[in-house]
Amino acid sequence: MAAGAVSAYAVRNGRVLGWGDNANGQLGNGSTASSLTPVTALPAGSGTTRVAASLGWNSSYAY
Secondary structure: OEEOOOEEEEEEOOEEEEEEOOOOOOOOOOOOOOEEEEEEEEOOOOOOOOEEEOOOOOOEEEO
């Protein structure tokens, strides 16, 4: 799990989930709607095993 200033991310069952502020699309789900519940940023099978978020406003990374 990783937490930025206004959003957070986690890997669960091979999916990358994000929640929080999304005004600039930082949740990565193709939307700019913020979400208090987790949304899928990358689906299962993406090969992602880790996430990182900056303490800045709009940067997040999944690898």
